[in-house]
Amino acid sequence: MAVPAVAALALGLWGIDRQNSMWRDESVTYQVAHRSLGDLWGLLGHIDAVHGLYYLLMHAVFAVWDGGLVTLRLPSTVATALAAAGVGAIGTRLADRRTGLLAGLVFALLPVTQQYAQEGRSYALVTAGVTWATYLFLRAMDADRRAWWVAYAGTLGLACWLHEFAVLALVAHALTLWRLRPSGRVWRRWGIASAAVLVCLLPLVVVSAGQAEQQLGWLGRPSLAMWAQFVLLAGVGLLFCRFLPGRSGDTDSGDALSGDGTTLKSLALPILVAPAGLLMTGSLVKPWYVDRYVIYGMTGLALLAGAVLSRTIGQRHRLTLPARVLTACLLAGASVAVLLPWSLLIRSPESRKDDVVAVAHTVEKVTRPGDAVLFMPARRREWLLSYPSVYDRLKDLALAESPAASRTLQGTELPAGTIRRHILAADRVIALTDPAGQPLDPFAQEAVKREVLREHFVVCSRTPVRGAQVVVYARAGHCAD
Incomplete structure (x- = not known):
């Protein structure tokens, strides 16, 4: 017809x-x-x-x-x-x-x-x-x-x-x-x-x-x-x-x-x-x-x-x-x-449940040279993988193997202890997280991300995006860098 x-x-x-x-x-x-x-x-x-x-x-x-x-x-x-x-x-x-x-x-x-x-x-x-x-x-x-x-x-x-x-x-x-x-x-x-x-x-x-x-x-x-x-x-x-x-x-x-x-x-x-x-x-x-x-x-x-x-x-x-x-x-x-x-x-x-384009644009706005990135939880890495021009400017502190190398959707992550050392060596971290109120993953890698950021960093900015949050963490005194 x-x-x-x-x-x-x-x-x-x-x-x-x-x-x-x-x-x-x-x-x-x-x-x-x-x-x-x-x-x-x-x-x-x-x-x-x-x-x-x-x-x-x-x-x-x-x-x-x-x-x-x-x-x-x-x-x-x-x-x-x-x-x-x-x-x-x-x-x-x-x-x-x-x-x-x-x-x-x-x-x-x-x-x-x-x-x-x-x-x-x-x-x-x-x-x-x-x-x-x-x-x-x-x-x-x-x-x-x-x-x-x-x-x-x-x-x-x-x-x-x-x-x-x-x-x-x-x-x-x-x-x-x-x-x-x-x-x-x-x-x-x-x-x-x-x-x-x-x-x-x-x-x-x-x-x-x-x-x-x-x-x-x-x-x-x-x-x-x-x-x-x-x-x-x-x-x-x-x-x-x-x-x-x-x-x-x-x-x-x-x-x-x-x-x-x-x-x-x-x-x-x-x-x-x-x-x-x-x-x-x-x-x-x-x-x-x-x-x-x-x-x-x-x-x-x-x-x-x-x-x-x-x-x-x-x-x-x-x-x-x-x-x-x-x-x-x-x-x-x-x-x-x-x-x-x-x-x-x-x-x-x-x-939409989330907006990958809006997430990428927000990250691009808040990023400074030398910034690192954490995806919390790891599956949220999907938000930036479609925008390599943004993702490649950031050091992924938890990534062990890329999605292509590991033949997975989100890549594989390092052990919790290694992730801890990488975060502690950073001055500013861009964290891509779920909106407030969502359940938290109990895995060791996710727990250590939350723990180190909470104890050793301060929140510089928190930008809600549809289905996501872009949170900028920094060492005390480094927010304005």
Whole structure:
């Protein structure tokens, strides 16, 4: 569907540089994509194998054109346009062109869609892959031809290699089949395709499982707010289903796809609810849930919303002409009032957890020749690695091996005793820390940084930056140097 794709592309390109702000995860992508293939391969053996295919793709993109933030985010913008077109194609196949058009536009206008369309991470690409795999799933059910099942398995397998939690889409598709009750032949072919996806994904699962604690160890169990958000979205999806027609009984096994709304509901609601619900439930035992890991579930919400809007428009003949005009104006005004503030917010630095650009500029302003730097905790080294012109002017007192040399994301740090000696030999130290009130890492290296600075230095200045603090420490009497 061309119109939703164009709309998503236009919204993604609008403010793609986000006022030259970059947050930490994007900074990681930017740094890793600029490494050599040998360094990148070595890194993936230690950490971030789950993002390996995406990093390789971005490495190739930057090799063709290094346009900074635009290059970093453009693949996500294009992928979002493809996902919007896929949502439109699914809606058209299951209902009509109007439903497809409206569903694609709803998807493009969702604030969360616009957010990840302008983020240099893999999640928009995963959404595009799952969306088109779902379209191919429908075609395979309808035609039951081997070529469609092969295309379905290949597309979903690619999405899983971009992020392995895309595999949860298989559960949603299984629920769709269970609800529609197609022939046993369809079940068998879907089973073979699913097995092919799982076998293809197995090497990535084996490698990433060994990295899981380091990769996801920072996560906690889903909060009450997360559960409330999930229940709200599921409730909205169920409410939309109530407004749509559809037989309450089984569909004809000889015709898996019905045009009365049954198939659309049977497809959209599971994709909205199942991946997020499974990941959240599993996170009660082992915390692995982050909403962006299953953001492709928003395609289900868009399909249901588009179908409801299409049905509402189809019943407009029940209203008089003035009532139609008034209703259209009220709906348009309400949509602008709700969506425009969100669209403006996600295009501002305030929508980010931190701002790497602002951190680098602040460090550049407060730095004097001969200054040293400490990252507290060490993983905050990511804030300056994208700005070597700033980082290279400072002596990193804790660094043992650089990220490239150690084939890690943040580099490795010296033992606590060595860090102590280096700090005591310095006169001025620029400390990059988390905002006040954040939990402190208990590791020996982090403890010794805090201890020596507290006992032997004074605070010359403390500059809050979004998601960070830049604190200048100096020996007594050296603040003005």
